[in-house]
Amino acid sequence: MTQTFDLWADSGYFMTPKGHNIYFWGFNDSADVSPQLPGPTLIFSETNEIIINLHNNLPENVSLLFPGQENVQYKKPDDTWESVQPQFSGIDLISLTNYAPPGATITYRFTATNPGTFLYESGTNPQKQVHMGLYGSIVVRPHDFNTVKTAYGQNTGTDFDREYLITVAEIDPVLHKSVEKGEPYNIKDYKPRYWVLNGRCAPDTMLKNGLSSLPSQPYSGMIMMEPGEKVLVRYIDAGIENHPLHLHANHTRLVGLDGRILRNGSTDLSYKRFTILMGSGQTYDMIFEWDGLGYTPGNPIPTLLPSIRNLGIGEPGWTMWSGSPYLGEKKDIPVGVVSYNEMGEYHFMLHSHEEPQITNWGEFPGGMMSMLMIHPPGTLSPDTGVIRR
Numbered sequence: 001m002t003q004t005f006d007l008w009a010d011s012g013y014f015m016t017p018k019g020h021n022i023y024f025w026g027f028n029d030s031a032d033v034s035p036q037l038p039g040p041t042l043i044f045s046e047t048n049e050i051i052i053n054l055h056n057n058l059p060e061n062v063s064l065l066f067p068g069q070e071n072v073q074y075k076k077p078d079d080t081w082e083s084v085q086p087q088f089s090g091i092d093l094i095s096l097t098n099y100a101p102p103g104a105t106i107t108y109r110f111t112a113t114n115p116g117t118f119l120y121e122s123g124t125n126p127q128k129q130v131h132m133g134l135y136g137s138i139v140v141r142p143h144d145f146n147t148v149k150t151a152y153g154q155n156t157g158t159d160f161d162r163e164y165l166i167t168v169a170e171i172d173p174v175l176h177k178s179v180e181k182g183e184p185y186n187i188k189d190y191k192p193r194y195w196v197l198n199g200r201c202a203p204d205t206m207l208k209n210g211l212s213s214l215p216s217q218p219y220s221g222m223i224m225m226e227p228g229e230k231v232l233v234r235y236i237d238a239g240i241e242n243h244p245l246h247l248h249a250n251h252t253r254l255v256g257l258d259g260r261i262l263r264n265g266s267t268d269l270s271y272k273r274f275t276i277l278m279g280s281g282q283t284y285d286m287i288f289e290w291d292g293l294g295y296t297p298g299n300p301i302p303t304l305l306p307s308i309r310n311l312g313i314g315e316p317g318w319t320m321w322s323g324s325p326y327l328g329e330k331k332d333i334p335v336g337v338v339s340y341n342e343m344g345e346y347h348f349m350l351h352s353h354e355e356p357q358i359t360n361w362g363e364f365p366g367g368m369m370s371m372l373m374i375h376p377p378g379t380l381s382p383d384t385g386v387i388r389r
């Protein structure tokens, strides 16, 4: 089977939580809408032929690289196919792969040979264009995905109930401003001020998918699950820096790296980690589980309120305490608290452990941070934790 995708490269603006609009370059899958950060998630099926038409609405050459995909070809003007090649002007390398000039279209073709998590990004001036936002995520489904939900196929130990994609990068607003104004930028002055998780800075990472108030940043960074479920978390580092990311609450089992399963024949090579140091350009497939410390539905152990100093009390709507340590139960809320967790859910952090990365231009909290919500059993819709375009 063949799957065909169209991507438009264009310019737009994304928003920080303080309302700072930042000029960026990005992809979208319609000519009529402004680009999004990250680009649309592309979902392929293993063994399918993939065709991608890249339409360039930017003022300079743009291309697509597909790290981890083999035998990528492009369509020549005479409609024959040829392997992509680095492009030179004289002896100067001008692009890592064949590109579309401004106003033009280039078509790429390859076969999705390996299930897993991958990146797509511009291969032309990547030090500028990828930083400007020309990147997105690829999920390749195993051929038997319709039979059983797994990352790498049946009997590979990668079964899951829900899945989430977490793509991170960093932003130097001075670079973005220089590109917007057409002014020079010295890469030696590179200094990120924002760190984005699915194109958003915390606390916007915790808002829903597809909000009209964040038209260029459609993807939420929240992870939601019920106790005992297996959650597949796909991390992608689309940035220049490395990022030490972790989920609280439990260690996470790393089952795949760079779109390859950690398994040699019948030998399981997966391992558990609390923090993963995400390398620039790398992808990680991880299975997370949480059963709670002695938690069972209907556990009758009486509730003790913690010290008021241990409650996350802030503005109305921000209190992170259900009044009960047991899921699905609610008790009277402590004096001075005006709201509490709506569904009796638990919250744990998901964040970068490099502290400047959880700020927005020096202000904590912000940046590369989100939350894991563990909902009482039977309360979360099966539509939650499904990766879509």
Ligand SMILES: [Cu+2]
Pocket: 246, 248, 349, 351, 353
């Ligand atoms: Cu932490």
